[in-house]
Amino acid sequence: MQRIGIRFDKDANMEPHHLTEYAREELELRGAESRFFYSTPYGGGEYEVRDGNVHFPATRKCGCGVWQVSGIPCKHGLRVIYKQRLSPEDFVSGYFKGAAYKQTHAEHMHQMPDPTQFPKYSLPTINPPGIKRSAGRPPKQRKRGAMEAKKRKRHSSVKCGK
Known part of the structure; x- marks a missing residue:
């Protein structure tokens, strides 16, 4: 509840066009990665970045797909x-701007009451289902996973001394 209260107080100071902290940090990080790329205009609003991805900044699309998934421009788009x-x-x-942040944290959340304060009902209590024992002899060893390495057996001859 403390974190929700902190976020509620923080959105009072946030302007509608400002970015959230997460979006600002991601832009800085991706901007630092984009310094080493070169972009070449293709015409018609298309660009190719030296990494080989084709970008359409007007439609906010990139060949790598990060921009479409995250909503924040990728390093190529930047x-x-x-x-x-x-x-x-x-x-x-717009999901990472102040207006959406304020709308998300506008409503108050109230804590659930203590279990001792729950209303009493005359209905029977529901218990978990019973454990059924499966038929047959139980296995001696555990079942190994599909990706787990098989147990290797050591083959060596034993010499008995007389």
Whole structure:
């Protein structure tokens, strides 16, 4: 409950167009990785980054698929955005902006009452199902997993002394 209270207090200071901490950190990290790439314009809003991925910054798509999945521009997309001298914050999904953060944490969550304060009902208590013993002799060893290595047996001859 303390974390929820902290987040509730934090969103009071957040502007609707500001990014969340997670999105800001991801942009910084991916921006640092994008410094070593080169982008070449293809025309029609398409760019190729030296890594070999094709990007469409207008439609917010990238060949690697990270941008589409996460909603935050990938390192290839950031290289194209920086080349066009645009702000990367404009290309981040609305889910990572202050307006969505405020909407998420707007409602209060109340703790559940203590079990001693639960209302009493005249219904019978429900117990877990009983354990049934399977038919047949139980196995001596455990069943090994499909990816688990098989147990190797050591083959050696034993010499008995007289």
